[in-house]
Amino acid sequence: MRPFSYERAHDLASAIRAASHQADAPLHAPIQFLAGGTTLLDLMKIDVMRPDRVIDINPLEKTFSEITVTPMGLRLGALARMSAVAHHPAVEREYPVVSQALKLGASAQLRNMASLGGNVLQRTRCSYFRDTSWHECNKRDPGSGCAALQGLNRKHAILGTSEHCIATYPGDFAQALIALDAAVEIAGAKGNREVPFRTLHKLPGDTPHIETSLATGEIIVSFHIPAGAYARRSLYLKVRDRESYEFASASAAVALDLADGVVREARIALGGVATIPWRAVEAEDVLKGTMLDEVRARVAAEAAFAGARTFGGNDFKPELGRRTLVRALLEAAALEIR
Amino acid sequence: MDANSPLKASLSASRALKLVLSVNGRDHRLSLDPRVTLLDALREHLGLTGTKKGCDQGQCGACTVHVDGQRVLSCLTLAASVEGKAVTTIEGLALDESTLHPMQQAFMDHDAFQCGYCTPGQIMSAVACVMEGLAETDDDIREYMSGNLCRCAAYPNIVAAIKQARAEMKRSRK
Numbered sequence: 001m002r003p004f005s006y007e008r009a010h011d012l013a014s015a016i017r018a019a020s021h022q023a024d025a026p027l028h029a030p031i032q033f034l035a036g037g038t039t040l041l042d043l044m045k046i047d048v049m050r051p052d053r054v055i056d057i058n059p060l061e062k063t064f065s066e067i068t069v070t071p072m073g074l075r076l077g078a079l080a081r082m083s084a085v086a087h088h089p090a091v092e093r094e095y096p097v098v099s100q101a102l103k104l105g106a107s108a109q110l111r112n113m114a115s116l117g118g119n120v121l122q123r124t125r126c127s128y129f130r131d132t133s134w135h136e137c138n139k140r141d142p143g144s145g146c147a148a149l150q151g152l153n154r155k156h157a158i159l160g161t162s163e164h165c166i167a168t169y170p171g172d173f174a175q176a177l178i179a180l181d182a183a184v185e186i187a188g189a190k191g192n193r194e195v196p197f198r199t200l201h202k203l204p205g206d207t208p209h210i211e212t213s214l215a216t217g218e219i220i221v222s223f224h225i226p227a228g229a230y231a232r233r234s235l236y237l238k239v240r241d242r243e244s245y246e247f248a249s250a251s252a253a254v255a256l257d258l259a260d261g262v263v264r265e266a267r268i269a270l271g272g273v274a275t276i277p278w279r280a281v282e283a284e285d286v287l288k289g290t291m292l293d294e295v296r297a298r299v300a301a302e303a304a305f306a307g308a309r310t311f312g313g314n315d316f317k318p319e320l321g322r323r324t325l326v327r328a329l330l331e332a333a334a335l336e337i338r
Numbered sequence: 339m340d341a342n343s344p345l346k347a348s349l350s351a352s353r354a355l356k357l358v359l360s361v362n363g364r365d366h367r368l369s370l371d372p373r374v375t376l377l378d379a380l381r382e383h384l385g386l387t388g389t390k391k392g393c394d395q396g397q398c399g400a401c402t403v404h405v406d407g408q409r410v411l412s413c414l415t416l417a418a419s420v421e422g423k424a425v426t427t428i429e430g431l432a433l434d435e436s437t438l439h440p441m442q443q444a445f446m447d448h449d450a451f452q453c454g455y456c457t458p459g460q461i462m463s464a465v466a467c468v469m470e471g472l473a474e475t476d477d478d479i480r481e482y483m484s485g486n487l488c489r490c491a492a493y494p495n496i497v498a499a500i501k502q503a504r505a506e507m508k509r510s511r512k
């Protein structure tokens with residue numbers, strides 16, 4: 001690991017001030033915040049991230065880790081740990097998709113360490129990105145090319161790709177946030193702003209090294225998930241190469257508002273298949289106002305993957321993704337809601 | 339612990355931090371490079387080699403320890419970030435000199451290892467898993483212990499050991 005200086009943040013404002021005057025996109029910036037460290041330290045060890053200053057924001061944990069459930073919705077502090085939120089009884093009951101997406105991510109140890117803020121900012125697991133002996137990677141080294149396009153791309157994305165990067169967004173929790181129309185509260189030098197969570201992640205386009213709309217120095221302080229009739233009838237289905245402790249090959253976050261089998265509203269997000277947490281609006285539109293059965297679910301799944309593009313190794317993914325979504329929809333429809 | 343080991347020599351490059359780490363109930367004063375992980379602090383600086391380094395990348399669980407009672411991976415934890423917290427390692431688990439923790443005893447009773455390399459991490463993780471109440475069924479044990487890989491595949495015996503220890507831990511808590 002390269003040398004860096006370590007300091008602890010004792011208040012939000014000074015942490016923001018310390019990190020605000022940097023030129024690079026936040027994820028490449030020489031000053032990095034340390035939350036759980038499970039992405040940051042991992043990538044520093046393999047020389048992909050190279051900060052020279054690490055600001056430990058964990059001393060702010062008491063202020064920024066609250067879990068609040070009100071009739072208006074769910075507010076989650078960015079320093080709340082994955083495990084605390086996943087096993088919170090009200091989250092399990094009222095927002096099952098949130099609890100499940102967190103429980104199915106990483107391992108028990110990692111979930112005790114990892115924060116929600118760090119979780120949504122985790123970096124792709126693309127092997128060429130993670131292995132600096134590969135010269136080509138536009139995300140790591142802008143303009144160098146993309147080794148995955150012609151290389152091993154079994155785990156790569158089929159939605160939201162560009163000719164410059166096809167890396168999969170690896171997280172699970174973000175899909176629950178996208179499906180439930182969450183907002184993210186961000187603190188910066190000019191104060192706090194709350195924006196739709198779906199605007200946080202950016203498609204790779206021709207700047208895959210810019211992954212989010214965060215400005216340097218900005219800190220995610222909380223997530224807000226509005227209450228909705230569909231939140232209780234929700235689930236997260238994750239299909240992967242091994243049964244546990246593995247990233248998704250395909251996943252679906254689904255929330256349904258049903259009346260006598262008819263879909264009043266459907267919320268769908270897809271993981272493991274896209275470059276960013278992916279909202280499947282086309283599939284939602286197909287379902288709205290219809291009787292949800294297997295045939296209809298399949299039509300919705302076709303719509304969700306109509307724009308998919310594959311790269312050889314991941315040719316199996318559109319069908320895996322469609323089947324994952326069909327199963328998730330049917331399971332959600334069959335849930336007994338008390 | 340050789341003072342001239344390559345690890346220590348390379349660490350002089352950045353400024354040392356003066357830290358007090360509480361490990362197994364004892365405070366240790368250390369002067370550490372900011373890069374030193376909790377795992378390396380335990381093994382290289384405190385001589386507590388019970389905690390193992392498997393992958394050093396958060397993927398295997400061999401380095402599992404407890405920080406303030408929670409199981410975490412010491413390889414992805416900076417030593418500096420646990421100052422003021424209570425670290426427990428496999429060396430601090432036994433109840434006293436002559437009595438093993440029920441989980442340690444159960445691993446022996448059930449032959450829940452072969453080479454033994456993953457074992458300290460398995461045991462630390464298993465103790466926490468029972469305390470969390472996430473070891474109630476065999477499926478739960480498999481799911482919530484999935485962060486601990488065993489290259490020798492002692493998994494069935496590990497599950498059996500955890501069930502034995504679970505019963506004893508519940509009994510002794512009363």
Ligand SMILES: Cc1cc2nc3c(=O)[nH]c(=O)nc-3n(C[C@H](O)[C@H](O)[C@H](O)COP(=O)(O)OP(=O)(O)OC[C@H]3O[C@@H](n4cnc5c(N)ncnc54)[C@H](O)[C@@H]3O)c2cc1C
Pocket residue numbers: 027032033034035036037038039040041042078079104105106107110113114115116117118119120121122170171172173218219220221245246247248395396397
């Ligand atoms: C072996 C392994 C398996 C995994 N499997 C899964 C999986 O199946 N599913 C899944 O979803 N995840 C998985 N993960 C990823 C894991 O969930 C993330 O690493 C973790 O959630 C990151 O959170 P953290 O608090 O540790 O972030 P850190 O590593 O501390 O931070 C990550 C980045 O975000 C920045 N940051 C952190 N907090 C904030 C904030 N509040 N505001 C602004 N910037 C911030 C940091 O500066 C850094 O750049 C896995 C990780 C490992 C190592």
Ligand code: SF4
Pocket residue numbers: 124126127128129136137138139140145146147148149164165166167208
């Ligand atoms: S897919 Fe993206 S991250 Fe992977 S090698 Fe190509 S540019 Fe890099």
Ligand code: FES
Pocket residue numbers: 390391392393394395396397398399400401402411412413414
């Ligand atoms: S050594 Fe820490 S998880 Fe493998």
Ligand code: FES
Pocket residue numbers: 450451452453454455456457487488489490491492
């Ligand atoms: S006993 Fe050998 S790795 Fe588990």
